[in-house]
Amino acid sequence: MRMSGMTTLTDVRRRVGGVIFERVAGADGPANRARIHTRPGPRWFPAGSPIQVVHGDASMFVGGLRALLLQSLHPSAMSAVAAHSGYRGDPWGRLARTSTFLAVTTFGAADDAADAVARVRGIHDRVRGKTPAGVPYVAGDPELLAxxxxxxxxxxxxxxxxxxxRPLDRAGRDEYVRQTAVVGRALGAAGVPESVAELAERIDGFRPQLAATEAALDTAHFILREPPLGGPLRAPYGLLTAGAVELLPAWARAELRLDGSRSSARARGARASGTVVTHLIRWALAADPPPRADAGAWPVDPPA
Incomplete structure (x- = not known):
């Protein structure tokens, strides 16, 4: 119940969830979400499958930050981002576009997912240049996409x-990698892994190419120290970044100069921080869950 003029816990929960969703999904987020989850038609993935479990969870907030830090260690990928993505000038716009792409390809109608992939491939074809070391790159290069x-x-x-x-078991984790390979191949990536073991091997194969350039270090500083946030959002964001950094492999932390005085106590603190903030995000967003249609009745139609 609610008394006139009083704010309930439910009101606070919805308000916090609304702020988080708007930051991540942008001004068009509610309309995009309604289309993604309710438009009839076949999907690439069955309802409740591992890719939907992972991509629909609050842990993505930590995973997304870790991904940005890790991706920055490829000099060509980092050069393309620095020169063409506008992540500094419009970080929230870039986040909204990325989150919408993930939502469409994971939960949306198959033709909407295919259209989203085609738009991204068109952008990649136009993104080209040279790294500071003079190495040419094209964003659509299959190995760079991989x-x-x-x-x-x-x-x-x-x-x-x-x-x-809801952590996945071993079979679920392999299935998650296999399902994400559908999207990776559609985007043009080469040699995408289809199991956890293949994923680890593929990452190890990239190690000789990876190094922290000045642009990568600048990006890490921006993400971790100068985020475009203020007020009450700054503290929970710091908890997210602590969890993301702790999840990086030791070699990546060392390259990005994030090791500092690492200790088991600090690692436990970072894990606790990640746990607290993901629980908070999950609690807030659950106040206004996405609309649901009978997706399980639709045939699954992933691209070849």
């Missing part, structure tokens, strides 16, 4: 293993 893909998949899965509400 790095972006495996860094994301590894980050999302590890964050979900640590902070997800």
């Amino acid at each position: 790095w972006v893909h495996v860094a994301e998949v590894d980050s999302f899965l590890r964050a979900h293993d640590r902070y997800g509400a």
Whole structure:
């Protein structure tokens, strides 16, 4: 119940959830969400499948930050982001576009997912240049796309293993990697892994190419120290970044100069921080869940 003029816990929950959703999804978020979840038609993935479990969980907030930090260690990928993405000038716009793409391809109608992939591929075809070392790059290069893909998949899965509400078993984790491969291949990535073991091998294969350039260090500083946030959002964001950094492999933390005086106590503190903030986000967003249609009755139609 609610008395006139009084704010209830439910009001606070909805308000917090609304602020979080608007930050992540942008001004068009409610309309996009309604279309994604209620438009009739076949989907690429069955309702409740591992990719939907992972991508629909609050652990994605930690996984997304980890993915950005890890992806920055590929000099060509980092050069493309620095020169063409506008992440500094419009970080919230970039976040909204990325989150919408993930939602459409994971939950949306198959033709909407295919259209989203086609738009991204068109953008990639136009993004080209040279790294500061003079190495030419094209964003649509299959190997470059493969790095972006495996860094994301590894980050999302590890964050979900640590902070997800419903962690997957071994078979579910392999199925998650296999399902994300559908999207990776559609985007043009080469040699996308289809199991957790293949994912680890693919990442290891990229290691000789990875190094922290000045642009990568600048990006890490921006993400961790200068986020475009203020007021009450700054503290929970700091908890998210602590969880993301702790999830990075030791070699990546060292490259990005994030090791500092690492200790088991600090690692436990970072894990506790990630747990607290993902629980808070999950609690807030659950006050206004996405609309649901009878997606289970629709045939699944993933791209070849």
